[in-house]
Amino acid sequence: MLNKLSNPELIKLILPLFIIQLGLTVFSIYRLSKDKVKYLPKWAWLLIIIFGEILGCIIFLTIGRERE
Amino acid sequence: MNTFKAYLKKEMLESWRQYKYLLLFIGIILFAILDPILLKLLPEILKSKINGDLASLIQIDIKSAVQNYIKDLNQVTLLIVLLTLMGSLSDEISSQKLIFPYSKGANLSSIVIAKILHYAVTISIFIIFGFIINYYYAVTLFSENIIAFKNVLISAALISIYYFFVIILLMFLSSIFKKGVLAALLVLMLHIISALLVNIDKIAKFIPYNLISLANSFTTENILTTIFSVLLYCIILSLLTIKNYKNNTFA
Numbered sequence: 001m002l003n004k005l006s007n008p009e010l011i012k013l014i015l016p017l018f019i020i021q022l023g024l025t026v027f028s029i030y031r032l033s034k035d036k037v038k039y040l041p042k043w044a045w046l047l048i049i050i051f052g053e054i055l056g057c058i059i060f061l062t063i064g065r066e067r068e
Numbered sequence: 069m070n071t072f073k074a075y076l077k078k079e080m081l082e083s084w085r086q087y088k089y090l091l092l093f094i095g096i097i098l099f100a101i102l103d104p105i106l107l108k109l110l111p112e113i114l115k116s117k118i119n120g121d122l123a124s125l126i127q128i129d130i131k132s133a134v135q136n137y138i139k140d141l142n143q144v145t146l147l148i149v150l151l152t153l154m155g156s157l158s159d160e161i162s163s164q165k166l167i168f169p170y171s172k173g174a175n176l177s178s179i180v181i182a183k184i185l186h187y188a189v190t191i192s193i194f195i196i197f198g199f200i201i202n203y204y205y206a207v208t209l210f211s212e213n214i215i216a217f218k219n220v221l222i223s224a225a226l227i228s229i230y231y232f233f234v235i236i237l238l239m240f241l242s243s244i245f246k247k248g249v250l251a252a253l254l255v256l257m258l259h260i261i262s263a264l265l266v267n268i269d270k271i272a273k274f275i276p277y278n279l280i281s282l283a284n285s286f287t288t289e290n291i292l293t294t295i296f297s298v299l300l301y302c303i304i305l306s307l308l309t310i311k312n313y314k315n316n317t318f319a
Contacts, residue, residue: 013208017101024094031087054098055144061087062151 095148154248
């Protein structure tokens, strides 16, 4: 698999994806702890953020938060 | 001009505070990275799941990796963009936030133009950036069927123009219905209908979705007719949005 690439090259390619995923999940959980939420309880949004991966985070940040 | 500058700053500040930049960036850039990696892994995933040599039938090259990104840009990314921007005009109309600035002499046309231009420029920058990243990944991971970088940039420009049209359409529908969700759903419906209409050869070059077809095929046939048609629709829709905005703000 991906045999033309060495391991460091492979890590360099996949690393940005990993950083985006992890960063967005941590940020969404942080916002969940600080903001008021709507439509669903906080525990349900937490499950959506964790198991919905990037799309779950985007849905929470767009429609899940009560705007100031 | 003062109203335009003030509202441009206001939009930038609001987008920053409501994480709209972050969401648009991720919605556009994520698939630029994800698509080529998934396509590279696809034959191996198929091999492990399905018996037989099905994986060898799938030939993925640089061109198909970029085309896959274009496909995602007009499906999942469009949905993310609509979700992010759907409330930006309708909220102001429905909550009547503009009565005070208008009484102080703010120009409503400048407010609408500032909103449209701000999001159009932001999305265009992200799309061009996304195409550059996607091309880099595609060239690194695949070797066959190379396409010129110039063609990729033309595709990025065509998709940016299409998003410009989508933003104006969203603002126009928001100004009519005052409900962001309804406007976003209608834009999605029109997007699907125009994807079907583009198959009719006689009218294809006048339909905005033709920009995506041209970007996907890396051709420039009838490109000017389509671009001028879309720009004309954009001007008409902008004028109608401003008119509706004025009527609805004080309704």
